[in-house]
Amino acid sequence: MKLFIGYASTEGQTRKIARHLMDRLVDLGHSVELAALAEAGPVDLTRFDAAVLGASVHIGHYQSVLSDFAEAHADALAAMPTLLLSVSLAAAGHDAEDWRGLETILSDFTQATGWTPGQVVQVAGAYEPSKYDVFRRFVMRRIIAAKDPEADLDWDKEYTDWDDLNAQMDTWIASHAA
Numbered sequence: 557m558k559l560f561i562g563y564a565s566t567e568g569q570t571r572k573i574a575r576h577l578m579d580r581l582v583d584l585g586h587s588v589e590l591a592a593l594a595e596a597g598p599v600d601l602t603r604f605d606a607a608v609l610g611a612s613v614h615i616g617h618y619q620s621v622l623s624d625f626a627e628a629h630a631d632a633l634a635a636m637p638t639l640l641l642s643v644s645l646a647a648a649g650h651d652a653e654d655w656r657g658l659e660t661i662l663s664d665f666t667q668a669t670g671w672t673p674g675q676v677v678q679v680a681g682a683y684e685p686s687k688y689d690v691f692r693r694f695v696m697r698r699i700i701a702a703k704d705p706e707a708d709l710d711w712d713k714e715y716t717d718w719d720d721l722n723a724q725m726d727t728w729i730a731s732h733a734a
Contacts, residue, residue, distance in 0.1 A: 557733050558587040560604040562596060563641075564611040564619035569682040570643045573716060574610050577641075577725055584729070593621045601632035606732055609633075609673070610641035612681055613661055618642070626669040633671050637732040639725075640673035648680035648715035649703055677724045680715035683707065 561578055565571040571592070578590045591599065593609075601607060611622035626633065642662065646654035658678055666672045683700050685693050697709045707713055 557605045557729070558603070559589070560599065560601060560607045561588055561590045562593045562599070562607070562609050562622075562625060563591075564593050564622045566612055566614060566619065567682070567684050567687045569684070569714070569716065570610050570612045570641070573641060573643060573679060573721065574608075576718070577608065577721070580722060580725060581729065586729070586733075593619075593625045596625070599625075599629070601629055601636070604636065606637040606639075606729075607633060608639045608641065610643060610679075613642060613644035613646065613658070616657070616661055618661070618665055623665065623669055626665070626671045630669060630671040633673075637728075638671075638674040639728050640676045641679050642676055643679045643681045645681050645683065645699065645703065645715065647678040651703075675728055677721070677728075679721055680717060682712065682714040682716065684712045685710065686712050 559581060561574050563570050563574040565574075574590060578588045581588050589604070609622060609626065611618040617623075640662075642658065644658065646658055655678075662676060683696060683704075685696065688696055700707050700709060704713075
Protein backbone atom coordinates (compact mmCIF):
# COMPACT_ATOMS: atom_id res chain seq x y z
CA MET A 557 0.00 0.00 0.00
CA LYS A 558 1.29 3.49 -0.83
CA LEU A 559 0.53 6.03 1.90
CA PHE A 560 0.89 9.76 2.29
CA ILE A 561 1.61 11.01 5.82
CA GLY A 562 1.32 14.77 6.19
CA TYR A 563 1.73 16.57 9.48
CA ALA A 564 1.74 19.96 11.15
CA SER A 565 3.80 20.28 14.32
CA THR A 566 4.48 23.21 16.63
CA GLU A 567 6.98 21.86 19.17
CA GLY A 568 7.83 18.63 17.38
CA GLN A 569 5.73 15.88 19.03
CA THR A 570 3.43 15.47 16.04
CA ARG A 571 6.50 15.25 13.77
CA LYS A 572 7.91 12.56 16.08
CA ILE A 573 4.62 10.65 15.92
CA ALA A 574 4.45 10.93 12.12
CA ARG A 575 8.03 9.67 11.73
CA HIS A 576 7.34 6.80 14.12
CA LEU A 577 4.30 5.73 12.09
CA MET A 578 6.22 6.07 8.83
CA ASP A 579 8.94 3.74 10.16
CA ARG A 580 6.32 1.28 11.40
CA LEU A 581 4.46 1.23 8.09
CA VAL A 582 7.68 0.82 6.07
CA ASP A 583 8.69 -2.07 8.35
CA LEU A 584 5.32 -3.65 7.53
CA GLY A 585 6.14 -3.43 3.82
CA HIS A 586 4.23 -0.31 2.84
CA SER A 587 5.54 2.60 0.78
CA VAL A 588 5.28 5.93 2.62
CA GLU A 589 5.84 9.55 1.67
CA LEU A 590 6.23 11.80 4.72
CA ALA A 591 5.77 15.55 4.43
CA ALA A 592 5.61 18.52 6.75
CA LEU A 593 2.48 20.22 5.39
CA ALA A 594 4.04 23.66 5.78
CA GLU A 595 6.78 22.62 3.33
CA ALA A 596 4.94 20.10 1.15
CA GLY A 597 4.01 22.31 -1.77
CA PRO A 598 1.57 20.82 -4.27
CA VAL A 599 0.69 17.20 -3.51
CA ASP A 600 -1.09 14.89 -5.94
CA LEU A 601 -2.98 12.62 -3.57
CA THR A 602 -4.21 10.43 -6.44
CA ARG A 603 -0.73 8.82 -6.36
CA PHE A 604 -1.57 7.27 -2.97
CA ASP A 605 -3.85 4.52 -1.72
CA ALA A 606 -4.48 6.18 1.66
CA ALA A 607 -3.57 9.25 3.68
CA VAL A 608 -2.70 9.92 7.31
CA LEU A 609 -2.78 13.53 8.44
CA GLY A 610 -1.62 14.67 11.85
CA ALA A 611 -1.71 17.95 13.70
CA SER A 612 -1.68 19.21 17.23
CA VAL A 613 -4.37 21.18 18.99
CA HIS A 614 -3.43 24.62 20.28
CA ILE A 615 -5.92 27.08 21.77
CA GLY A 616 -8.88 25.13 20.44
CA HIS A 617 -7.72 24.67 16.83
CA TYR A 618 -5.44 22.64 14.62
CA GLN A 619 -2.64 24.47 12.83
CA SER A 620 -3.98 26.46 9.88
CA VAL A 621 -1.68 24.60 7.47
CA LEU A 622 -3.65 21.40 8.19
CA SER A 623 -6.98 23.16 7.64
CA ASP A 624 -5.72 24.73 4.40
CA PHE A 625 -4.42 21.36 3.15
CA ALA A 626 -7.62 19.50 4.05
CA GLU A 627 -9.81 22.13 2.41
CA ALA A 628 -7.70 22.19 -0.76
CA HIS A 629 -7.68 18.37 -1.00
CA ALA A 630 -11.11 17.55 0.44
CA ASP A 631 -12.32 15.70 -2.67
CA ALA A 632 -9.17 13.59 -3.01
CA LEU A 633 -9.16 12.79 0.71
CA ALA A 634 -12.83 11.78 0.57
CA ALA A 635 -12.00 9.29 -2.19
CA MET A 636 -9.49 7.29 -0.13
CA PRO A 637 -9.08 5.77 3.32
CA THR A 638 -7.96 8.50 5.72
CA LEU A 639 -6.82 8.75 9.30
CA LEU A 640 -6.50 11.96 11.30
CA LEU A 641 -4.09 11.99 14.23
CA SER A 642 -5.29 14.66 16.62
CA VAL A 643 -2.45 15.34 19.06
CA SER A 644 -3.13 17.13 22.36
CA LEU A 645 -2.51 17.03 26.06
CA ALA A 646 -6.28 16.77 26.55
CA ALA A 647 -6.08 13.27 25.04
CA ALA A 648 -3.81 12.24 27.92
CA GLY A 649 -6.56 12.63 30.48
CA HIS A 650 -9.97 11.29 31.30
CA ASP A 651 -11.77 14.59 31.83
CA ALA A 652 -15.14 14.45 30.04
CA GLU A 653 -15.09 18.20 29.40
CA ASP A 654 -11.70 17.93 27.66
CA TRP A 655 -12.96 15.13 25.43
CA ARG A 656 -16.11 17.09 24.54
CA GLY A 657 -13.80 19.97 23.65
CA LEU A 658 -11.82 17.70 21.30
CA GLU A 659 -15.08 16.62 19.64
CA THR A 660 -16.03 20.28 19.16
CA ILE A 661 -12.63 21.09 17.65
CA LEU A 662 -13.01 18.19 15.22
CA SER A 663 -16.55 19.25 14.31
CA ASP A 664 -15.43 22.83 13.66
CA PHE A 665 -12.54 21.52 11.55
CA THR A 666 -14.75 19.30 9.38
CA GLN A 667 -17.24 22.14 8.85
CA ALA A 668 -14.51 24.60 7.92
CA THR A 669 -12.64 22.27 5.55
CA GLY A 670 -15.42 20.20 3.99
CA TRP A 671 -13.46 17.03 4.80
CA THR A 672 -14.54 14.37 7.28
CA PRO A 673 -11.71 11.96 8.19
CA GLY A 674 -12.46 8.27 7.79
CA GLN A 675 -11.11 7.69 11.29
CA VAL A 676 -9.76 9.94 14.02
CA VAL A 677 -7.26 8.86 16.66
CA GLN A 678 -6.81 11.15 19.65
CA VAL A 679 -3.14 10.96 20.61
CA ALA A 680 -1.70 12.32 23.83
CA GLY A 681 1.08 14.81 23.14
CA ALA A 682 3.92 16.09 25.27
CA TYR A 683 4.62 18.83 27.79
CA GLU A 684 7.86 20.48 26.70
CA PRO A 685 8.67 23.59 28.72
CA SER A 686 12.17 23.58 27.23
CA LYS A 687 10.61 24.60 23.88
CA TYR A 688 8.07 27.18 25.07
CA ASP A 689 8.35 30.93 25.08
CA VAL A 690 7.76 32.68 28.43
CA PHE A 691 4.02 33.15 27.93
CA ARG A 692 3.34 29.61 26.68
CA ARG A 693 5.46 28.17 29.47
CA PHE A 694 3.41 30.05 32.08
CA VAL A 695 0.10 28.89 30.57
CA MET A 696 1.22 25.30 30.09
CA ARG A 697 2.60 25.05 33.63
CA ARG A 698 -0.84 25.99 34.97
CA ILE A 699 -2.57 23.44 32.75
CA ILE A 700 -0.19 20.61 33.64
CA ALA A 701 -0.29 21.45 37.35
CA ALA A 702 -4.07 21.03 37.26
CA LYS A 703 -4.11 17.91 35.04
CA ASP A 704 -1.05 16.06 36.35
CA PRO A 705 -0.24 17.17 39.92
CA GLU A 706 2.63 14.65 40.08
CA ALA A 707 4.44 16.18 37.07
CA ASP A 708 7.71 18.05 37.54
CA LEU A 709 6.82 21.34 35.86
CA ASP A 710 10.43 22.15 35.01
CA TRP A 711 11.07 19.07 32.88
CA ASP A 712 9.74 17.81 29.57
CA LYS A 713 7.31 14.90 29.78
CA GLU A 714 5.96 12.78 26.96
CA TYR A 715 2.40 11.52 27.38
CA THR A 716 2.11 9.67 24.04
CA ASP A 717 1.06 6.04 24.54
CA TRP A 718 3.17 4.43 21.81
CA ASP A 719 1.72 0.93 22.29
CA ASP A 720 -1.84 2.20 21.91
CA LEU A 721 -0.87 4.30 18.88
CA ASN A 722 0.78 1.26 17.26
CA ALA A 723 -2.27 -0.88 17.92
CA GLN A 724 -4.64 1.71 16.46
CA MET A 725 -2.45 2.15 13.37
CA ASP A 726 -2.14 -1.61 12.89
CA THR A 727 -5.93 -2.01 13.08
CA TRP A 728 -6.52 0.86 10.66
CA ILE A 729 -3.96 -0.29 8.10
CA ALA A 730 -5.17 -3.91 8.27
CA SER A 731 -8.72 -2.78 7.54
CA HIS A 732 -7.60 -0.94 4.39
CA ALA A 733 -4.76 -3.06 3.03
CA ALA A 734 -5.68 -4.88 -0.14
